[in-house]
Amino acid sequence: MRLKTPLEEDDVLNLGAGDVVYLSGTVYTARDSAHRKILELAGRGLPLNLEGAVIYHCGPVVRESPSGYEIVSAGPTTSSRMNRHLGGILSLGVRGIIGKGGMNPEPFKGRAVYFAFTGGAGSLAAKSIKRVREVFWLEELGIPEAVWVLEVEDFPLIVAIDAYGESLY
Amino acid sequence: MIEAIVEAIRLAVTRIPDDVVSAIGKAFEEETNEIARFNLGNILKAIEIGKSDLVPVCQDTGTLTFFVEAGVESPYLGGLRDMLTEATRRATHEIPLRPNAVDVLTGKNSRDNTGRGVPIIHWELVPGDRIRIAVLPKGGGSENCSALAMLTPGEGWEGVRRFVLEHVKACGGKPCPPIVLGIGVGGGADYVLLLAKKALLRKVGERSPDRRIARIEEELLEGINALGVGPMGMGGKTTALDVKIEVAHRHPASFPLGLVVQCWANRRAFIEIEPDGRVEIWQ
Numbered sequence: 266m267r268l269k270t271p272l273e274e275d276d277v278l279n280l281g282a283g284d285v286v287y288l289s290g291t292v293y294t295a296r297d298s299a300h301r302k303i304l305e306l307a308g309r310g311l312p313l314n315l316e317g318a319v320i321y322h323c324g325p326v327v328r329e330s331p332s333g334y335e336i337v338s339a340g341p342t343t344s345s346r347m348n349r350h351l352g353g354i355l356s357l358g359v360r361g362i363i364g365k366g367g368m369n370p371e372p373f374k375g376r377a378v379y380f381a382f383t384g385g386a387g388s389l390a391a392k393s394i395k396r397v398r399e400v401f402w403l404e405e406l407g408i409p410e411a412v413w414v415l416e417v418e419d420f421p422l423i424v425a426i427d428a429y430g431e432s433l434y
Numbered sequence: 435m436i437e438a439i440v441e442a443i444r445l446a447v448t449r450i451p452d453d454v455v456s457a458i459g460k461a462f463e464e465e466t467n468e469i470a471r472f473n474l475g476n477i478l479k480a481i482e483i484g485k486s487d488l489v490p491v492c493q494d495t496g497t498l499t500f501f502v503e504a505g506v507e508s509p510y511l512g513g514l515r516d517m518l519t520e521a522t523r524r525a526t527h528e529i530p531l532r533p534n535a536v537d538v539l540t541g542k543n544s545r546d547n548t549g550r551g552v553p554i555i556h557w558e559l560v561p562g563d564r565i566r567i568a569v570l571p572k573g574g575g576s577e578n579c580s581a582l583a584m585l586t587p588g589e590g591w592e593g594v595r596r597f598v599l600e601h602v603k604a605c606g607g608k609p610c611p612p613i614v615l616g617i618g619v620g621g622g623a624d625y626v627l628l629l630a631k632k633a634l635l636r637k638v639g640e641r642s643p644d645r646r647i648a649r650i651e652e653e654l655l656e657g658i659n660a661l662g663v664g665p666m667g668m669g670g671k672t673t674a675l676d677v678k679i680e681v682a683h684r685h686p687a688s689f690p691l692g693l694v695v696q697c698w699a700n701r702r703a704f705i706e707i708e709p710d711g712r713v714e715i716w717q
Binding site: 283325326338339365367381382383384385386387392407410421425433434 | 490495532534542667
């Protein structure tokens, strides 16, 4: 199944654990520090609109050149570290999270899904990333923890936790 | 010589060693679970791209860890720490690597993978005039699954089995299975974890030369793969590609057990520096 961001409520309610999805559109990378930053700024000038957004638990390898940033390798990081921020981030309207290793299924119920991509397969994931649209807090957080706004095309994912609490883990 | 060290780091992060690739290939062929095949298939594709495009296979290029067997008569010994640090800096920029060194108090990233205590260098003095360096880029997700257990001598090897199986199950998909598990037994709390990490430098499929230990490695591997955790923790036949055990004598009152978990991207490279400056690199 192909999906395009931003995701609607119906998009995620139609997905079941085990489905394969090819995702196109925009994804926002965020790890530990970025989650804290986003939740700190929510309602107080957060420069991102996360309504229907997909968050990618990823800290990429990035090459900087005169023509901009190139994503060299960009697989998922371990999602369970972000469990503590899950309820907060989903309440901002986020409909999908991409990561590895799984998360608490409960907060996803009725509103969002968790997509798994293969951990370590960063060079393959980078093939689905067409360009860097923007980057937030690069100076402050550094490359792995910054929020990279990435344009993706047909990113192959597995629905590992659906909006009904079903989990593959 | 710095360039040669950069090349060894490049080899380690862009090319997964043949023994690891063939173990993953075998796991893919034997797997019947569709999701496990999706993950193993992606792994094999990522390995190919790393090799053909000379890019890091995994974006977590890890904490660079060097194990040095330093020949005390080598003319390069005094400058080696500086060379390894400079090579780390250059490799970060040239390959590129992800900058992974963060100040523990300020959270500030040093941007070049160097900083207080990193890259990590383990020194062992040996006779002779050659230097052999093992390069191990160690990822964070798997390193977070490391464990130390101070078992009682009464539990002994039964305790090792119980702890290993419980621990690997509890880690689930977090360390990016199929894993390679490094196990240290004996010594003390510090040394047992060093043994466990060093164990990861051995080839996948290669058994301990001590037949008694080789047998325990095989039994643990079988036990871990019977857990059903599977690739990425989503079920399947292969949870571990291999188990490596290194031992040291223990204190009569202690039975230290150290576990260092390595992700499927069991990256490594070796460098040998001759006294005349010639350098050889291999995996």
